[in-house]
Every structure is written in C-alpha cells, then in structure tokens.
Amino acid sequence: MLQELPQALAANIQSAARLLTAPARICILTGAGISAESGIPTFRDKQTGLWEQYRAEDLANPAAFARDPQLVWSWYQWRRQLVHNKQPNPAHLALADWQDYAAQHNQSISLITQNVDDLHEQAGSTAAHLHGHLWRNRCSHCGISYEDKSRDFNADKDVSEDDSNFSTDLITCQHCDNYIRPDIVWFGEALPTGAWQHAEDAAANCDVFISIGTSSLVYPAAGLAQLAQQNGAKIIEINPNPTPNTIVDITLADKAGVVMPHLVQQIKET
Known part of the structure; x- marks a missing residue:
C-alpha cells in the first residue's frame, strides 16, 4: 500500500508507525481539516x-x-x-478502527476534537468535543x-x-x-470544563501527541501540543499544509484521509 505514496511520505508514515507501536498513551487532536475532507x-x-x-x-x-x-x-x-x-471519511474510519485495535493491545487513545459535527461518533469513535455539538x-x-x-x-x-x-x-x-x-462554544465563551480538563490530562500524560487537520497555532487548543511536549511526548502532525511549529517531531504532509488508513495499517503490521 505504501508504494502508492510519495517516497518521503511513505518513509515518514513508517517512522510514525514505529513510534506509535509501543507507547501506552496516545492523545489525538482533530480540527476542521478532517471534517473538510467530508465536505463540511x-x-x-x-x-x-x-x-x-x-x-x-x-x-x-x-x-x-x-x-x-x-x-x-x-x-x-x-x-x-x-x-x-455528510459521512465519515477514511480518516474518521481509520481512527475508529485504531481506537478499537488499541483497546485490545494495552494502548489508550484519547481523541479530542475541535469539530462540532458527529462524524467521529458516526464512524464509531469516542471523542471529547472542545467546541460543543x-x-x-x-x-x-x-x-x-x-x-x-x-x-x-x-x-x-x-x-x-x-x-x-x-x-x-x-x-x-x-x-x-x-x-x-x-x-x-461561541467566540468569547469558555470551553466546557469537563472536556477541557480531559484534554489537558490526556495531553499532559501521553507518550505521543498527534495533531490532525488543525494548525496547532490557535489557542487554547494549540497549548495541548506544547503541554504534551513539555512532559516528554513526541509530536506528530498530519496536515497537507504543515504549520511552522518547531515542536513537531514527524510531519505527515498529506490529507488525513490519505495518511490515516496507511498509518493504522502500518501500526498493525509493525
């Protein structure tokens, strides 16, 4: 499957998969980019x-x-x-598949979303919503x-x-x-306390933090990657337009719908 991808992207996916095979705690933040691939x-x-x-x-x-x-x-x-x-795209489906797989292999995946749609839930994931429903x-x-x-x-x-x-x-x-x-959650309003506390706890205690379809530059959500990095986590970004973020360890520069199915497959095979 990886042979279909540009060589540099395929190599980075393999590196990310090796990084994601052993860690017990993974925190994932999704943004508008993943939903845009479903036409939202x-x-x-x-x-x-x-x-x-x-x-x-x-x-x-x-x-x-x-x-x-x-x-x-x-x-x-x-x-x-x-x-x-609108329907879940391959990235949503791959994340749901990974959550299920991880639960059977002593991994914990905390999925946090900035999106207000229910595409993660439609795909079968459990997600904490920072911006409401x-x-x-x-x-x-x-x-x-x-x-x-x-x-x-x-x-x-x-x-x-x-x-x-x-x-x-x-x-x-x-x-x-x-x-x-x-x-x-409208402009000028606070994020829901429970969802934000869950996000902070997941980021502070994860081994790897993954940002998908979001710039990781807009606060307060952008602070989650920094919090993770400060506590020793590796940072992976999945975005067709990588952000100028110096804390990222691995950049997967393509759409989430392209990257995630390959990444999850590699995790299972590694």
Whole structure:
C-alpha cells in the first residue's frame, strides 16, 4: 500500500508507525481539516447564498444572539442542513478502527476534537468535543439541555428531510422561557470544563501527541501540543499544509484521509 505514496511520505508514515507501536498513551487532536475532507465547510470558507453578506465570527457569538436570536438560529439551521447528510471519511474510519485495535493491545487513545459535527461518533469513535455539538441545543439563560423528540437533531439524519427538522422558528425553554440556542462554544465563551480538563490530562500524560487537520497555532487548543511536549511526548502532525511549529517531531504532509488508513495499517503490521 505504501508504494502508492510519495517516497518521503511513505518513509515518514513508517517512522510514525514505529513510534506509535509501543507507547501506552496516545492523545489525538482533530480540527476542521478532517471534517473538510467530508465536505463540511470550515469557518474560513466564504459563506454562500443568503449568508454571504455575513462573517461567521459575527454570528457565532453571544452578543449576536442577544441582539438578533432569529438571525443566529436561522444561520445554524442552515448550517445543519449543509452537513446533515455528510459521512465519515477514511480518516474518521481509520481512527475508529485504531481506537478499537488499541483497546485490545494495552494502548489508550484519547481523541479530542475541535469539530462540532458527529462524524467521529458516526464512524464509531469516542471523542471529547472542545467546541460543543452542532446537533444539540440548550437554553441561552439557564443552560439546561433542550430535548424535543419531534425535532431531534441527534436522530438518524439519513431519514427524509422535513421542515420540522430545520425550522427557523425560535424555541423557548420550558423551564425559564428564554430562547434555546445551539450547544456550541461561541467566540468569547469558555470551553466546557469537563472536556477541557480531559484534554489537558490526556495531553499532559501521553507518550505521543498527534495533531490532525488543525494548525496547532490557535489557542487554547494549540497549548495541548506544547503541554504534551513539555512532559516528554513526541509530536506528530498530519496536515497537507504543515504549520511552522518547531515542536513537531514527524510531519505527515498529506490529507488525513490519505495518511490515516496507511498509518493504522502500518501500526498493525509493525
């Protein structure tokens, strides 16, 4: 299989596989790049249609929702429509396969994601979400999770799309009567305490830290690689456009969907 790849990339994958065979604790951070390979737009992508006049960062913040909850809710419903039929790509599937394999071979893989989609879960992985969940909602005031079986965004998204799934009508909390919002970490908000603590613990105690599809330059998530490196971990980056990060030990410069199936196969064969 490796013969299909450029020689330098194949050699680096073999080096990474040897590095990943023995360690008991591995921490993986995934970012927008891995989801982009499944066709999910990133925040850097220009918005289209009715939303091209807006910047994502001007809508994904608490002030925007307080000022115009209808606008922000409608935008998120549009985003849900964009991604509702997206499927895991070979990188997601390889990660899920590796988690299962590792559990049977005395390895621990902590998967941390900056993405709000559920493609890791669809593939069969267990992941901690630093930025929330696109398919969940909560009250903008009291924070209680909103559940409505008639509008269940966690339900099977392969069913026929209907108007109720993506209605732009605002919803009010049954406990405090304030508006329901997406359960997403917006600009200016803190990361969820539990997920962030899990990420810090995994990074501080891992033997190898892997960054996939993220620049590793945007904080606070970028600090995880530094935390791992400071505690003696080796750092691997998987990105078609490697970042100028001096703490990286091995760079696998290609798409995650190309690299991960080969890497996991090599780990199994090493």
